[in-house]
Amino acid sequence: MNVSGKTIVITGGASGIGAAMARQAAAKGAKVCIADLNLEAAKEVADEIGGTAVACDVTQETQIIAAIAAAEDAYGPVDIFVSNAGIVRGDPTHAASAPDADWALNWNVHVMSHVWAARALLPAMIERGSGHFVNVASAAGLLNQIGDAAYSATKHAAVSFAESLLISHGDDGIGVSVVCPQYVATPLLGLGDSDARGNLLTASDVAAAVWQGVEDGTFVILPHPDVGQYSALRGANPARWISGMQKLRGKLLAQEGGVTIENLFKLI
Structure with a gap:
């Protein structure tokens, strides 16, 4: 889908x-x-690009519906919905140690927000015979995020839901892209563009890969191409994959003294 002239909603867009x-x-x-919890920051970006901004907590279906309504009031029917909002919490100790509240938050942000957007938009998109969902997952949705079981599980679910959308509605004219980046120099890691190096991409790098993928009709968008190689290895030899991940976890503990996403990206 060519994005020129299209109405686009982006959650976590600030x-x-x-x-x-x-x-x-x-x-x-x-x-x-731009739909974001931080309305002030969303307005700053919207003012910069000549867009519009709306406060949106993606854990609330009613607020996603309201964001869609605001976009349609301003610009007309939504053509592309980007479910980009995400969180990172981490495992306090063992893999099942995160409290239920953290699991529920991960589920609502990384999965149900995608479901609620599709539920609100699909009927009209199917009737028009066009529309596109961009569901931002993670390399963890194809692989695993060491030290954050809730993140990994829900990102896998996000990939699966995107696949279900395309299987069920591709013939209705609906496009779906699921984005699976590895580590990116963003505020989620406490980093900015100037910190990008090697395999640590900038947010602009990822954005360019996403829009190229949308225009090309790509389902799985991999801003880090080596993630595809890792995923193939994981599928071909699960035992070898698990062993390698265990060694990486051990290296992380030995060199960085803890299992956190802020430390892990240094070893990738």
């Missing part, structure tokens, strides 16, 4: 990958609505 996607979409001629 910073990081979401803000980079908003800027690039606007530069391509799209009409962008």
Whole structure:
């Protein structure tokens, strides 16, 4: 789908990958609505790109519906919905140690927000015979995030839901892309563009890969191409994959003294 002239909603669009996607979409001629918990920051990006902003807590279905309504009031029917909002909490100790509240939060942010957006938009998109969902998951949705079982499990679920959307509605004219980046220099890691190096991409790098993928009709978008190689290895030899991940976890503990996403990206 060519994004020029399209109405686009981006959740978590006030910073990081979401803000980079908003800027690039606007530069391509799209009409962008930024939906974010931080309304002030969302307005700053919206003012910069000539878009609109709305406060949105993606753990609440009613607020996703309201964000869609705000975009449609401003620009007309939503053509592309980008479910980009995400969180990282981590395992306090063992793999099942995160409290139920953290598991529920991960589930609502990483899975149900995608479901609620599709539930609100699919009927009209099917009737029009067009529309596109961009569901931002993670390399963890194809592989695993060491030290964050809730994140990994829900990102796997996000990939699965995106697949279900495309299987069920591709013939209705609905496009679906699921984005699976590895580590990106964003506020989620406490980093900015100047920290990017090697395999640590900038948010703009990821945004460019996403919009190219949308225009090409790509289902699995891999801003880090080596994630595809890792995924193939995981599928071909699960035992070898698990052994390698265990060794990586051990290296992380030995060199960094703890299993956190802020430490893990240094070894990738």
